[in-house]
Amino acid sequence: MTKIAYLGPAGTYSEMAALRYLQLSHPDLEHDPSIMCPYPTIPQAINAAENGNVEIAIVPVENSIQGGVTMTLDSLWQSEALQIQQAIVLPIAHALITRAAILTDIKTVYSHPQGLAQCQLWLDCHLPTVQQIATDSTTDGLQRVAEDGTSAAIASQRAAELYNLPILQFPINDQPDNFTRFLVLGRNTSHRQGTHSSLAFSLKRNMPGALVKPLLVFADRHINLSRIESRPTKRSLGEYIFFIDIEAALPDANCCEALEELKTVTENLKILGSYAIT
Ligand SMILES: O=C(O)C(=O)Cc1ccccc1
Numbered sequence: 001m002t003k004i005a006y007l008g009p010a011g012t013y014s015e016m017a018a019l020r021y022l023q024l025s026h027p028d029l030e031h032d033p034s035i036m037c038p039y040p041t042i043p044q045a046i047n048a049a050e051n052g053n054v055e056i057a058i059v060p061v062e063n064s065i066q067g068g069v070t071m072t073l074d075s076l077w078q079s080e081a082l083q084i085q086q087a088i089v090l091p092i093a094h095a096l097i098t099r100a101a102i103l104t105d106i107k108t109v110y111s112h113p114q115g116l117a118q119c120q121l122w123l124d125c126h127l128p129t130v131q132q133i134a135t136d137s138t139t140d141g142l143q144r145v146a147e148d149g150t151s152a153a154i155a156s157q158r159a160a161e162l163y164n165l166p167i168l169q170f171p172i173n174d175q176p177d178n179f180t181r182f183l184v185l186g187r188n189t190s191h192r193q194g195t196h197s198s199l200a201f202s203l204k205r206n207m208p209g210a211l212v213k214p215l216l217v218f219a220d221r222h223i224n225l226s227r228i229e230s231r232p233t234k235r236s237l238g239e240y241i242f243f244i245d246i247e248a249a250l251p252d253a254n255c256c257e258a259l260e261e262l263k264t265v266t267e268n269l270k271i272l273g274s275y276a277i278t
Contacts, residue, residue, distance in 0.1 A: 002029065003054040005045040008038020011139040011159030012112075014045075017088045017182035018058040024278060025086070041136050046075040049185050050082055057082070057185045063092070064179040066117045068229045068243070072183070076272060077200055077231070077241055079185075084198055084273030086184040093178070094119055094138075095170040097145055097160045098152035103168070106130055110141025111154035114180075119154055121174040127152075139163075181277075194276035196226065197250050199259075200243045201266035202233055211242070213265040217258050223248045243272075250274040 004021070007014035018036060022029055029035055039045035042059050049057035061072045076082070094115060100106045103126055109116075113134045116123070123132065130152075135141050138155035142163045145151045152168070153159075160167045203210045218225055227245040248255045250271065263269055 002026065002035060002056065003037050004035055005037045005039050005048040005054040005057040007042055007045055007059060007137050008040065009137070009139050009142075010036075010038060011142070011155065011162040012038075012137045013090060013092060013156060013180060014058055014060060014137070014182060016156065016158065017060075017090055017180075020088055020090065020278075021056075021058060021086065021184055040140075042069070042071040043075045046072070046079065046082065046185065049187065050079050052187065055186060055188075056085070058088075058182055059185065060114070060180050061087075061183045062181045062227075063114055063118065064177065065175050066114050068231075069114065070231065073200075073229070073231050073243055076183075076185075076243075077270065081187045082185040083188065083271075084183050084275050085186045085188065086194075086275050087196070087277040088182045088184065089179050089277060090182065091178065092118065092173065092180050093157070093171040094154050094173045095157050095160055095167040096152055096172050097142065097155055097163075097165050098168050099145065099149040099166060100152065100168065103127060105150060106152045107150040108133060108144075108148075109152045109154060110135050110144060112136065112138045112140075115154040118173045118175075118178055122172045126169075126172075184275075193251065194249055194274050195247065196245055196277060197248060197255065197274040198243065198245050198272035199262075199270060200241055200272060201262065201269045202239070202241050204265070204267045206238065214242070214244075214262055217261045217265065218244075218246060221254050221258050223255065223258060 141153040224247040230240040233239040
């Protein structure tokens with residue numbers, strides 16, 4: 001039976017993405033709770049799929065305001081077996097969940113770093129003196145909120161319903177247009193289709209033009225890049241891994257040719273998958 005790892009506990013945005021995936025891809029399985037496997041951190045959810053403990057992991061990769069989710073990018077680079085099978089974009093609207101009756105009663109606010117960052121201006125304006133505590137997911141602090149009337153969490157409306165906790169204010173995100181892209185990761189490599197592909201590479205040597213060569217491979221073939229992001233290799237300061245999304249599918253001949261040439265101008269190249277975005 002298909003099992004899905006996601007960043008838990010229940011009520012996270014990652015769980016919402018997992019439910020959306022089920023609705024779209026396996027409508028027959030939608031209401032089977034044994035499918036859904038919450039993990040406490042993003043790397044643990046990804047490892048569960050890598051090790052074959054679950055078939056699929058669903059994790060956030062990028063937010064329209066805060067940018068890349070570094071834990072996901074770093075785990076993807078480490079992964080040997082996983083491929084991106086699908087991307088799911090969800091609108092994100094944050095609620096302030098608390099048993100406090102007024103804002104001035106709140107002393108501590110919990111959320112995932114992305115949740116805190118996406119509400120930073122609102123927090124500075126309405127709760128300037130509260131202690132902000134970063135948690136592994138938006139729902140991690142909800143137990144504390146249930147026990148302590150001076151605590152609050154930034155999480156979804158759905159999370160408030162699931163944990164039967166009140167919402168004091170909604171929405172509190174600084175930008176009304178706030179979207180997060182989630183990746184569906186699986187070991188099934190036969191799944192190479194869709195409109196987009198992701199890859200990552202390190203460079204052979206840090207020298208003038210080192211990044212231009214890989215970029216020219218795409219430019220020369222009229223392949224459009226939809227994203228480029230760098231992460232440190234963690235080997236030495238100033239060395240990077242580049243994550244690139246292209247608007248092309250890997251079985252495409254033009255694209256295969258590009259990848260062959262890319263191998264010659266990169267040190268280590270990883271094909272992360274071809275997939276559709278829903
Ligand atoms: O913690 C969650 O709910 C997540 O799924 C990560 C996250 C946090 C904030 C916005 C989008 C995703």
